[in-house]
Amino acid sequence: MPASQHTNPKTDIQIAQEAIKRPIMELAKEKLGIAPENLDPYGHYKAKVSMDYVKSLKDKPNGKLILVSAISPTPAGEGKTTTTVGLTDALNHIGKKAMLCLREPSLGPSFGMKGGAAGGGYAQVVPMEDINLHFTGDFHAIGAAHNLLSALIDNHIYWGNALGIDGRRVAWRRAIDMNDRSLRQMVSSLGGVANGFPREDGFDITVASEVMAIFCLAKDLEDLKTRLGNIIVAYTRDRKPVRAADLKAHGPMAVLLKDALAPNLVQTLEGTPAFIHGGPFANIAHGCNSVLATTTALKLADYVVTEAGFGADLGGEKFIDIKCRKTGLKPDAVVLVATIRALKMHGGVKKEDLKTENLKALEVGMSNLQRHVENVQKFGLVPVVSINRFSADTDAEIALVKSACAKLGVEAVMADHWAEGGKGAADVARAVVKAVDSGKSNMKLLYPDDMPLVEKIRTIAKEIYRARDIAIAKPVQDQLASFEAMGFGKVPVCIAKTQYSFSTNPDSKAAPNDHVVTVREVRLSAGAEFVVAVCGDIMTMPGLPKVPAANSIDIGPDGKIVGLF
Template structure:
């Protein structure tokens, strides 16, 4: 494929303006071609960069490994390195390349002399087979082996799916076998899951076919990444914590209205057993052999959107710099990272990177997707309102930040200069990145800004609400201070559920908002920076084991559907096992 190199940035000094030179168009391979040409090292050699020996690895072939529990016992008292949180503006169908920038930045930090590790989520088969295709970076900023990571990897998602559905099976069996817990079949809140997009399974009826097949009742499926077990896997400190959290999961309510937990059912041990290997972090590498932890995969629009706490904590102990990402824009992933993951894990980002693209800014400025290849600096300027909201959010959190403009081939200098000039006026550090085309070399300017901000220690992280505030006050804080909403409106169902959460003592849990990623509102069609809008709360779901309350907004779904032209239609494998169309 052809990818023009439009600009090359070279810094005069960390806080100054940058010189640029125009380079010529060149032809570079596709993502999959780049991955196949990569000079992968054995995972033993990659692990040695972190001071890990062969006895510290549970090998999955030559290029993947899990980290066993004894490693954490050895390193847990070491000081943490610097933590870099990569977030973004509100995403659009045009794409922002946040994972690509995350990988490229990790590689760039190593190039500027810092020992860096990347920590990312595992891709779900739902979007892989549905709308996105592969999701492990791209170009010369990928994690490898991409085929494995995007498909079955080390089996973590399958383990979560099996563990989740084992609870569902035990619930129905308990009801069939005399129901000594007095579970109300009409109030079972534990659905089944599948790691694929399948709208036909959102609402189903189970137990049909006569008395021996159980009690007929309404049920449904969520996607695996929406499972509370996935959230627990990504927030548990160790296997003991995992099992205790599983026991606290609320699965149903009794006929008298009291909650029933997995511990009441007596299967927390069996469920933890199914997850005993999945809880161990996975180690792989980037295209430039930078160590990369890829572990866990909750969506940020319906869950908390961060890779596992265990993986991040390992990386922080083993590296000078850890680069991690939180899903979608700062209104979703970054907000949840700070209010949920940071709180529970005792970790704090030292600096945030806000990824933006000219193409996405133009969409936020009113340009239709079919006209994004046309230069329109004024649309970029209008779209900067969305970037402004996310910058304001980082300021509200007291987090030092830099804007990374991820360049695409069709971007013009007139367009990206609008972003640079806006950042200069707002006194926001700004870096052009070309990590897709150049790998770590294309992110060195960004890396220098990150090092400068992180080592200056200028972040003073603060939360936007306290957990002991009322549920409505916590939701209002997110809606108003992060989204820019004027007011919050609750359905009758949500009002009833809030009262129930207060009754059972769950009101002091943090909030996990389930909201469309495409807009700051709950309407995915409203781009830019809407003002004076109302956020609609449809439902409140307690995720007591994970340790938060899920607030579903608008028409947010926990089981996505496939698009008209699923990415799976482009995929194939030849007789030698080579993959096509995944990336």
């Protein structure tokens, strides 16, 4: 059996720091045919592709689109981003022209508990430290644009409030790219007349900002500016909406985002081109990288591998029902990532016991993978199951997973890209090419545009989460009715829900049925053109764990970062 995860003593950051990277201008020219004058370099190993060049590609044919998603995440780890990187390297390894598109990591989880978003082992994108920290400054620009709008709202109220904003109905919160529970709910403008009018306020993490969603869905600068202007920031006393354009905020916000809008080009450890651009969370936002990155990559490569956040019930559903609905994109195949370790956790095994063979628990946990497979098939798409190999996986466990997947009519392939890079996922790449070439994927949306908003939420809950029904209080129903009365009845819905379960209870593993999804709150994202339904106890501003990852991150006298994964 080949070397597998956790048999290599090197950390991800050590592997990344030892990598021999190619100058990005050289790689872009050789692999993608992008001339240096069409790139804006950020140092030697990362660059933005100019928007003029992006526009010049519009008449080129598209390559094939492969969506990578996963089972419901567990503390055992699944390796979705690692698979996205390894699969793309593997496609190139078997002779295909492929590139990948990922989301940018948020500083919140990088210093919190989730870890980075640059892959792992020998399936990483580099420069890893840059990507997981400030990168090209996109998130700072998004946070600045968001908070500029916040400042303009309060400033408008301070200087006479000509628009008649009701201070009790300001819908625009502030944003920061850090996990900080103390900022969830607060009162601003204390300290007297000179500081404005006190009102309730709060912060969301930047990746939950509507500006992030708009940034990732905008087709170009003009579309970005229009969407920013459509943001509803507050209401008047007679419930009339006040938009960012009413405050003349969309122009300066677009100025702050102008450079950030261009896709970021980096590379994998094996020199595969990668776009990393935009980064909404999938549990509290729509969980996909930018439309601009995906559509540009499709013009540059024959195969484009992209990931959607968390499980296929969250990022996968939103990729299709929001991103594909709005752009006309259609995946040609879907890869569902799992590990035998994680499936055993869904079967009730504790993390410390995962190295012991347990076929009974694995069989129970397979119900989670089965449901994700069925959900992908509901969208008319062909799934391939990629099982990340760990050294403790036994032959009997591998045989059980393959047999169970065969009964579902899908191929399950073992992958070892963490330890071996692209060649370790060559079998997955061949299975994906076979699925793409079959032409059997024919994507269909889960619900039509003209379905009432409450029924869209109910449809997702019943069809994807297998809930008995939704629980939605009358004030929340009235809020949805008001959105429809304002002309937003045809937009899709974005469910904000725990990523750890099909239900709203994060401790309910495997494949729960007959549960009720409680819709606690709804928010209108008029610029992004969707309605957010906050379900269960999900927070749009996460907190840090008892022992945050920040405790292990440091820098030596040589300037080398340590402890970052």
